Amino acid sequence: MSQASLIYNLSDPLELESGSKLNHVDISYETYGTLNKTKSNAILICHALSADAHVAQHPENKTKGWWDDLVGNGKAIDTKKYFVICSNTIGSCRGSTGPMSINKSTKKPYGLKLPVITIGDMVSAQEALLNHLNIETLFAVVGGSMGGMQALEWSIRFPSKVKRCIAIATTAKLSPQSLAFGAVGRNAITSDPEWHKGDYYAKEAPQKGLAIARMIGHITYLSEQGMLDKFGRNLQEKTDFGYDFSSDFQIESYLKYQGDKFMTFFDANAYLYLSRAMSYFDLEKKYKSLNKAFKKSESKFLILSISSDWLYPSKQSKEIVKSLMTLSKDVTYAEIDSPFGHDGFLLECKKIGKVVKPFLGN
Amino acid sequence: MSQASLIYNLSDPLELESGSKLNHVDISYETYGTLNKTKSNAILICHALSADAHVAQHPENKTKGWWDDLVGNGKAIDTKKYFVICSNTIGSCRGSTGPMSINKSTKKPYGLKLPVITIGDMVSAQEALLNHLNIETLFAVVGGSMGGMQALEWSIRFPSKVKRCIAIATTAKLSPQSLAFGAVGRNAITSDPEWHKGDYYAKEAPQKGLAIARMIGHITYLSEQGMLDKFGRNLQEKTDFGYDFSSDFQIESYLKYQGDKFMTFFDANAYLYLSRAMSYFDLEKKYKSLNKAFKKSESKFLILSISSDWLYPSKQSKEIVKSLMTLSKDVTYAEIDSPFGHDGFLLECKKIGKVVKPFLGN
Numbered sequence: 032m033s034q035a036s037l038i039y040n041l042s043d044p045l046e047l048e049s050g051s052k053l054n055h056v057d058i059s060y061e062t063y064g065t066l067n068k069t070k071s072n073a074i075l076i077c078h079a080l081s082a083d084a085h086v087a088q089h090p091e092n093k094t095k096g097w098w099d100d101l102v103g104n105g106k107a108i109d110t111k112k113y114f115v116i117c118s119n120t121i122g123s124c125r126g127s128t129g130p131m132s133i134n135k136s137t138k139k140p141y142g143l144k145l146p147v148i149t150i151g152d153m154v155s156a157q158e159a160l161l162n163h164l165n166i167e168t169l170f171a172v173v174g175g176s177m178g179g180m181q182a183l184e185w186s187i188r189f190p191s192k193v194k195r196c197i198a199i200a201t202t203a204k205l206s207p208q209s210l211a212f213g214a215v216g217r218n219a220i221t222s223d224p225e226w227h228k229g230d231y232y233a234k235e236a237p238q239k240g241l242a243i244a245r246m247i248g249h250i251t252y253l254s255e256q257g258m259l260d261k262f263g264r265n266l267q268e269k270t271d272f273g274y275d276f277s278s279d280f281q282i283e284s285y286l287k288y289q290g291d292k293f294m295t296f297f298d299a300n301a302y303l304y305l306s307r308a309m310s311y312f313d314l315e316k317k318y319k320s321l322n323k324a325f326k327k328s329e330s331k332f333l334i335l336s337i338s339s340d341w342l343y344p345s346k347q348s349k350e351i352v353k354s355l356m357t358l359s360k361d362v363t364y365a366e367i368d369s370p371f372g373h374d375g376f377l378l379e380c381k382k383i384g385k386v387v388k389p390f391l392g393n
Numbered sequence: 394m395s396q397a398s399l400i401y402n403l404s405d406p407l408e409l410e411s412g413s414k415l416n417h418v419d420i421s422y423e424t425y426g427t428l429n430k431t432k433s434n435a436i437l438i439c440h441a442l443s444a445d446a447h448v449a450q451h452p453e454n455k456t457k458g459w460w461d462d463l464v465g466n467g468k469a470i471d472t473k474k475y476f477v478i479c480s481n482t483i484g485s486c487r488g489s490t491g492p493m494s495i496n497k498s499t500k501k502p503y504g505l506k507l508p509v510i511t512i513g514d515m516v517s518a519q520e521a522l523l524n525h526l527n528i529e530t531l532f533a534v535v536g537g538s539m540g541g542m543q544a545l546e547w548s549i550r551f552p553s554k555v556k557r558c559i560a561i562a563t564t565a566k567l568s569p570q571s572l573a574f575g576a577v578g579r580n581a582i583t584s585d586p587e588w589h590k591g592d593y594y595a596k597e598a599p600q601k602g603l604a605i606a607r608m609i610g611h612i613t614y615l616s617e618q619g620m621l622d623k624f625g626r627n628l629q630e631k632t633d634f635g636y637d638f639s640s641d642f643q644i645e646s647y648l649k650y651q652g653d654k655f656m657t658f659f660d661a662n663a664y665l666y667l668s669r670a671m672s673y674f675d676l677e678k679k680y681k682s683l684n685k686a687f688k689k690s691e692s693k694f695l696i697l698s699i700s701s702d703w704l705y706p707s708k709q710s711k712e713i714v715k716s717l718m719t720l721s722k723d724v725t726y727a728e729i730d731s732p733f734g735h736d737g738f739l740l741e742c743k744k745i746g747k748v749v750k751p752f753l754g755n
Contacts, residue, residue, distance in 0.1 A: 205626075246577045264569060280576065280672065
């Protein structure tokens with residue numbers, strides 16, 4: 032049955048890809064709908080950089096979820112039909128163990144003493160959660176952006192457990208340009224004097240650096256055309272140039288607003304960990320090639336890209352599709368026509384739902 | 394005759410587009426070659442954001458100039474034939490009056506008390522310099538990026554003075570996306586606690602914010618393909634992930650290096666002024682339309698864009714060309730085929746020279 036704000040505390044240490052072991056891992060999660068008797072209707076949803084376990088409105092928590100238009104009663108991912116699980120990734124700051132969590136052996140927040148967390152480690156934590164829930168197979172694993180990376184990793188690491196894999200606006204590895212944007216964002220945080228090498232939890236947080244990182248991120252989440260349509264070169268609250276250094280262009284004000292909002296709910300160290308996890312993610316490097324990566328996978332795949340996404344462009348999705356086709360896997364690909372850039376995976380739920388629903392067999 | 398490290402101090406106050414007047418303006422400049430008797434061989438070169446008056450090696454200063462492969466003895470812009478003038482723009486920090494200059498009435502650096510400087514104001518200062526040099530007509534005005542904006546403004550404001558206008562990798566106005574990159578860079582500076590609202594000259598400078606701004610800039614100066622060719626996803630000094638927060642990818646190290654280098658020779662407030670000048674630059678807004686802007690221009694135009702430039706993409710150059718063609722102006726356009734992105738205007742001197750030389754009539 033649907034349950035919000037649950038915490039699962041792993042009894043065993045979690046083995047990480049770096050070789051480290053992480054003790055006392057907490058996983059924050061929510062469930063929606065009811066697991067059927069054959070336990071064959073579970074869908075795991077994996078979130079992106081800034082999100083959390085609250086994927087949709089919940090009987091116990093009416094706040095709008097980050098994929099509210101896709102997940103819920105009668106939606107494309109129908110919680111009347113499926114038992115939906117969404118957990119906060121480890122390394123984040125929204126309930127699961129991350130750099131701001133208390134290290135039980137020192138009684139202090141981890142900060143940078145938390146080992147590096149990879150996309151694979153997030154999946155390992157999710158797998159432990161599913162074991163705890165006695166779910167052996169997933170009807171589907173679904174994710175967008177960083178969530179899509181987790182979905183792909185699931186289908187590779189646990190071939191027989193994943194019946195369907197839906198990966199949206201994602202990539203098998205970041206381009207150097209996307210690496211660069213991530214790197215500059217991380218540098219904005221680590222350059223903030225309040226960062227103190229990650230040991231700031233008893234002091235001021237490096238909010239300004241985090242806001243700059245988020246502003247850089249937002250440029251990459253919007254398309255050029257989308258920016259032009261939405262903001263153009265319009266000035267904010269003025270009809271002519273102010274000839275001063277106040278925030279003048281609407282696009283500036285929008286980015287500042289996004290930066291300021293983000294720092295109220297997100298932890299700067301968690302941003303570093305998740306950004307680094309995405310940068311390290313590289314299926315070709317990890318498995319020697321995409322074909323080797325997907326070779327044993329038994330999932331049906333749905334790969335979706337957003338036409339105007341230049342952060343994880345369609346050509347990167349097509350590389351995944353090409354590999355799956357070479358391996359004669361069951362794969363469907365669609366490019367969602369949208370001016371919203373990478374953000375399209377959150378904003379184009381109606382269009383995404385139209386493909387996801389039949390793929391799930393509704 | 395060639396002279397390096399000259400300073401011209403304007404006797405009259407400079408009238409700025411904002412309506413303010415700026416007293417005691419210094420203009421740092423260099424000259425190359427010899428002005429002929431009819432004073433008909435002068436070429437003014439306008440520089441981009443981070444450059445200065447030292448456009449090429451000079452008999453009095455053998456340091457390599459920023460356009461050394463294009464300007465000099467026997468080069469496409471041949472200093473045996475032409476009298477070349479290059480001045481540091483006002484608002485900058487490389488010898489001409491800018492925010493770090495001493496305000497003679499207060500005996501303190503201007504900081505943000507310097508009025509906003511526009512591209513048009515830079516041109517006004519250059520025009521005063523040419524008057525001082527008794528040069529009435531320019532054989533050509535040449536510039537790339539922000540320098541190209543000045544070249545266009547010259548041909549519009551002083552129709553009879555400019556015989557030829559060469560504008561490279563530039564635009565009549567920044568796209569919202571380019572505005573956004575500039576805005577985030579400026580925010581990185583103003584978020585640095587060392588910035589002190591621009592009043593930092595007696596203290597530590599906001600070097601970290603300036604370095605972040607420069608890193609953001611450098612991402613936009615390189616093309617995606619150029620980054621892939623040059624850096625790929627290669628790691629720096631390591632063959633495998635370090636699982637730590639040191640600078641790992643080569644692209645990260647490159648950007649950090651560029652950021653660190655920049656803060657040794659550039660002033661953060663000057664960056665704010667010049668970045669803002671480019672953001673404000675909008676020929677359509679200023680002159681009501683491009684056609685109205687160029688209507689009275691008497692120059693022959695050479696418009697060059699770099700094929701992989703996504704900061705000031707070819708389509709923006711083509712808009713200028715289209716307007717000039719509509720007005721039946723004498724215009725030549727070429728797209729320089731290059732993987733170097735916006736940086737191509739500095740790196741593709743050989744290809745640029747092949748078009749510039751015949752355009753100048755050599």
